[in-house]
Each structure stands twice: as structure tokens, then as C-alpha cells.
Amino acid sequence: MKSQATLLAVLMSLASAHAQEPPPLPAGLGSSSAETQDDKDEEQSGAPALPSGLGESQAPALPAGLSGEEQSETQLAEPDEPFEAPFGLTGFIEARAGVRIVSDPYEKQLSIGEVRAQLGRDIETRHATFHVVGDLYYDQVEDVSDVNLETGRGFFDLREANVLVRPLDFLDIKAGRQILTWGVGDLVFINDLFPKDYRSFFIGRDDEYLKAPSDAVRASVFNDIANVEFVYTPRFDADRSITGERLSYYNPALGRIAGRDAVINAMTPDDWFSDDEFAARAYRNIAGFEAALYGYMGYWKTPEGQTPLGTPFHPKLSVFGGSLRGPVKGGILTAEFGRYFSGDDKDGDNPFIRNGETRFLVGYEKEIANELTAAIQYNGEVISDYAALKSSLPPGASAPDRMRHVVTLRLTKLMLNQNLTLSGFNFWSPNEKDGYFRFRASYKLTDAWLAEAGGNIFYGADNNTFFGQFENNTNLFVGIRRNF
Known part of the structure; x- marks a missing residue:
């Protein structure tokens, strides 16, 4: 018994010793002290040397630019923080410059030279959404200081200022200044009787400026039968058309091209709730095609009449x-028509007021190669009371063709991971023998920066046709934009 007690005491003593010191790890897995060991210590410990960089107490150096330490002068600088406008504003800043490449004795050689900043803001509440967009700019060509929100001249252009409400699940109402568009034409507008800005279009501003703002109330009704839109404009909104102040044109009274020497000052209806406009559209999908009907009551958007004293109105x-618009054989087919009734020339026998017309178009768009899209379109305009018009012309005056034909072709190519966009659009009238070719090249430098260059080329056999009269306005331009 005494020997058993002695053996038990020895075992307990060994167990206590092992509990105080951890068992040794296999060779090579043991760790030394926090201090770095020299080669002599490694030999004594029996552990193999780790590869260079793995046995050090400090972490390996990170690549340049990834460490939190300050970089030396030879290291690359960190990218700038993205610019954010205050108060939640969005928009862009851009500069554009362009020159005429054809001599024009009635206009400046500089076709466009401006710096523009567009600022926008959306404010959403529980019951409404408020939307405001305005442009501040300096225009070197016109240099007009007085602001005119109807014509877009001055140093400020209010593009949009409206409120959108939804009083019912099937009803939207937007009231205020807004950009309106409908129809299926590609830069050909038949039932889209909302104002356009052809001055901006012809001098090289961004395509968004082709649409001028409307001061209107739009009500949209949604249902299973058809969606319906009503637009009421309490005061007539005319096109921002060619007047001679910036672009030359053919003046029939002078029988020649004119410009700043014969500026058009048209009589424009401007009485609230008396000189108003009303437009409506009903549309729905039928067998994969979007079909729509349109109606409009108002005025010609350009001054197509002349008083006995020669004043345009x-x-x-x-x-x-x-x-009608829908898919056909891998492309998109479009078709549109409109019957124009000239209210001040119902019989068509007044040569100083534009006659009624029937307008139509047929178009087709398809991707014809990898990231290359082509769109072709035919547009016709037929004078309604052609016989009455011819008989009413003064002696020696020539009558226009009863029908005007226009063929358009658009080509769009995306390159360099879709950062580069090349586009060309050509209008050509075979009966008037004139046309207009506009081309663009835009390159996305970064997500924020965009560079653009292009031109507007007018040509024609005669100077009194629609495109031929603008031949002296042929120009090239460049632009740079910073979005935020």
C-alpha cells in the first residue's frame, strides 16, 4: 500500500508539471520570441528558415498607392473626389464653339460661341413632385442681355418648372413649363405640334435643345381600353424659328438671301386663355404595335401668313x-400621317397664307452590323387645294410643287466599348434638289466628361428652297461637357 501511495504521488506531480508548461510543437512550427532571431538561434532551435518576407515581424509593403502613408513626389497622385453640386442640384457645364465654312455677308463668321451651365432639381413630397431645370449661359454671337423666356434669348433660359401630382391611381397631372413630344418620326414632326428650336438645331447645340419648352397643363389617363393625354396651353407657344438674327434665310419680298439686314418680326398670338392651344392623343398596343390617334387646335408654329402690309403672322x-410603330423582321417599322387644315385659308385661294396639307411618313430602323444601326424614312407633303392656290398667284409668280418629297437616312456606329459614338443624318429632297447633312462624333472621356465635334452642311440647287436657303449657314463646331 505504501508503494502504491508513492507511485500515485509521483504521477500527480508529473501531471501538475505538464499542466504548467505546454507540450513542444513539432519541429518548424514553434514560434520564437517577439524579437527577430539570428541564424545561430535558428540552428539551435532546429526549425527550417522561412522564405524571405514570411518570417519577418512586419507586414510586407503594399503596392504604391494602396498604403495609407503619404506618397512621395514620384508616386502617382490620388484621383480627385467627384464633384457634387450643392443642394442636390444636377446638370452640366459645357463650352461650344463653331464657325461658318461658307462666306455669309449678312451674318457673323462665328456660328456658336457659348459657355452654358444647366442646373436642375427635383423635390418629392408625399403628394407631389416638383421639377425645375434652368440654363445660365453667355452667348458670344448674339450677346443679348435682356432675358426673354419665350424666345430663349438672354443669359437665362428656363427649360422646365412644373409640378406633377397623381390625384387618382389612373390619372397624372403635370402643370407648368415642360418639354412635350409625341409621334414616331425621326426628326420629322407631323403630329408633334409642340414648339421646336431650329436655331439651336442648326448651329450645333445638343439635340435636346431642338425641343423648346411649353407652358401647359398635361393630363394623362390610363385604362385598359386606351391611354389618353390632354395638353392645354393657355397661351400660344411658337417655334423658336429662323428670323435672320443668327441664321440667314431666303426673303421672298427682297428676292434674295437676307439676315441681320432684314430680321423677321412676326405678329405672334399672345393673349392668355384666348390665343390658346389644345392637343390630345389616344394610344394603345395592338398585336405588338403601338397605335395612336392625335388632334390639335391652335396656330401654325412658324409664321406661315402675311398681312396685306407684308407683316408675317x-x-x-x-x-x-x-x-403606328412596331417590330417587323428584326427592325422597327414606323408610319404616321396628319391632315392639316389652315383655318385662315379654308378655300386655299389666298397666296399669302399657307394652304392646307396632308403629310405622311414611313420609316424602318434596324441594326445592320455589330453596333451599327441604320434608319431610313420617307416623308411626303401634299398641298390640299393646289388648283385654287395656282389660280390665286399674281402674274409671273411661280407655284410650288404640289408634293414635296423628303428622304432621310441615319447611320449610328458605336466603338471603343461604346465610349465613341459616330452618327450621320441626311435630309434629301429629290424634287427640290436640296438637303441637309448633320454629323456628330462624341467620345466619353470619363463617366463625367464628354467631348463632341460635328457639323451642319446645307446644300441645294436654288437658294429659295427649304434647305437651299440655309447654305451660307454651313458650319463646323466642337464642344466639351462636364456632367454632375
Whole structure:
């Protein structure tokens, strides 16, 4: 018994010793002290040397630019923080410059030279959404200081200022200044009787400026039968058309091209709730095609009439039409027509007021190669009371063709991972023998920066046709934009 007690005491003593010191690890897995050991210590410990960089107490150096330490002068600088406008504003800053490449004795050689900043802001509440967009800019060509929100001249252009409410699940109402568009034409507008800005279009501003703002109330009704839109404009909104202040044109009274020497000052209807406009559209999908019907009551958007004293004015106009758009054989087919009723020349026998017309178009768009899209379109305009018009012309005056034909072709190519966009659009009238070719090249430098260059080329056999009269306005331009 005494020997067993002695053996038990020895075992307990060994167990206590092992509990105080951990068992040794296999060779090579043991760790030394926090201090770095020299080669002599490694030999004594029996552990193999780790590869260079793995046995050090400090972490390996990170590549340049990834460490939190300050970089030396030879290291690359960190990218700038993205610019954010205050108060939640969005928009862009851009500069554009362009020159005429054809001599024009009635206009400046500089076609565009401006710096523009567009600022926008959306404010959403529980019951409404408020939207405001305005442009501040300096225009070297016109250099007009007085602001005119109707013509877009001055140092400020209010593009949009409206409120959107949804009082019912099936009803939207937007009231205020807004950009409106409908129809299926590609830069050909038949039932879209909302104002356009052809001055901006012809001098090289961004395509968004082709659409001028409307001061209107739009009500949209949604249902299973058809969606319906009503637009009421309490005061007539004319096109921002060619007047001679910036672009030259053919003046029939002078029988020649004119510009700053014969600026057009048209009589424009401007009485609230008296000189108003009304437009409506009903549309729905039918077998994969979007079909629409349109109606309009108002005035010609350009001054298509002339008083006995020779003052241009906007005659009354009513339009009824329809459109169709849908997929056909891997592309998109479009068709549209409109019947124009000239309210101040119902019989068509007044040579100083534009006659009624029937307008139509047929178009087709398809991707014809990898990231290359082509779109072709035919547009016709037929004078309604052609015989009455011819008989009313003064002696020696020539009558226009009863029908005007226009063929358009658009080509768009995306390159360099879609950062580069090349596009060309050509209008050509075979009967008037004139046309207009516009081309663009835009390159996305970064997500924020965009560079653009292009031109507007007008050509024609005669100087009194629609595109031929603008031949002296042919120009090239460049632009740079910073979005935020």
C-alpha cells in the first residue's frame, strides 16, 4: 500500500508539471520570441528558415498607392473626389464653339460661341413632385442681355418648372413649363405640334435643345381600353424659328438671301386663355404595335401668313392624324400621317397664307452590323387645294410643287466599348434638289466628361428652297461637357 501511495504521488506531480508548461510543437512550427532571431538561434532551435518576407515581424509593403502613408513626389497622385453640386442640384457645364465654312455677308463668321451651365432639381413630397431645370449661359454671337423666356434669348433660359401630382391611381397631372413630344418620326414632326428650336438645331447645340419648352397643363389617363393625354396651353407657344438674327434665310419680298439686314418680326398670338392651344392623343398596343390617334387646335408654329402690309403672322391651324410603330423582321417599322387644315385659308385661294396639307411618313430602323444601326424614312407633303392656290398667284409668280418629297437616312456606329459614338443624318429632297447633312462624333472621356465635334452642311440647287436657303449657314463646331 505504501508503494502504491508513492507511485500515485509521483504521477500527480508529473501531471501538475505538464499542466504548467505546454507540450513542444513539432519541429518548424514553434514560434520564437517577439524579437527577430539570428541564424545561430535558428540552428539551435532546429526549425527550417522561412522564405524571405514570411518570417519577418512586419507586414510586407503594399503596392504604391494602396498604403495609407503619404506618397512621395514620384508616386502617382490620388484621383480627385467627384464633384457634387450643392443642394442636390444636377446638370452640366459645357463650352461650344463653331464657325461658318461658307462666306455669309449678312451674318457673323462665328456660328456658336457659348459657355452654358444647366442646373436642375427635383423635390418629392408625399403628394407631389416638383421639377425645375434652368440654363445660365453667355452667348458670344448674339450677346443679348435682356432675358426673354419665350424666345430663349438672354443669359437665362428656363427649360422646365412644373409640378406633377397623381390625384387618382389612373390619372397624372403635370402643370407648368415642360418639354412635350409625341409621334414616331425621326426628326420629322407631323403630329408633334409642340414648339421646336431650329436655331439651336442648326448651329450645333445638343439635340435636346431642338425641343423648346411649353407652358401647359398635361393630363394623362390610363385604362385598359386606351391611354389618353390632354395638353392645354393657355397661351400660344411658337417655334423658336429662323428670323435672320443668327441664321440667314431666303426673303421672298427682297428676292434674295437676307439676315441681320432684314430680321423677321412676326405678329405672334399672345393673349392668355384666348390665343390658346389644345392637343390630345389616344394610344394603345395592338398585336405588338403601338397605335395612336392625335388632334390639335391652335396656330401654325412658324409664321406661315402675311398681312396685306407684308407683316408675317401665325394663321390658325387644326390637325388630325395617327401613327403606328412596331417590330417587323428584326427592325422597327414606323408610319404616321396628319391632315392639316389652315383655318385662315379654308378655300386655299389666298397666296399669302399657307394652304392646307396632308403629310405622311414611313420609316424602318434596324441594326445592320455589330453596333451599327441604320434608319431610313420617307416623308411626303401634299398641298390640299393646289388648283385654287395656282389660280390665286399674281402674274409671273411661280407655284410650288404640289408634293414635296423628303428622304432621310441615319447611320449610328458605336466603338471603343461604346465610349465613341459616330452618327450621320441626311435630309434629301429629290424634287427640290436640296438637303441637309448633320454629323456628330462624341467620345466619353470619363463617366463625367464628354467631348463632341460635328457639323451642319446645307446644300441645294436654288437658294429659295427649304434647305437651299440655309447654305451660307454651313458650319463646323466642337464642344466639351462636364456632367454632375
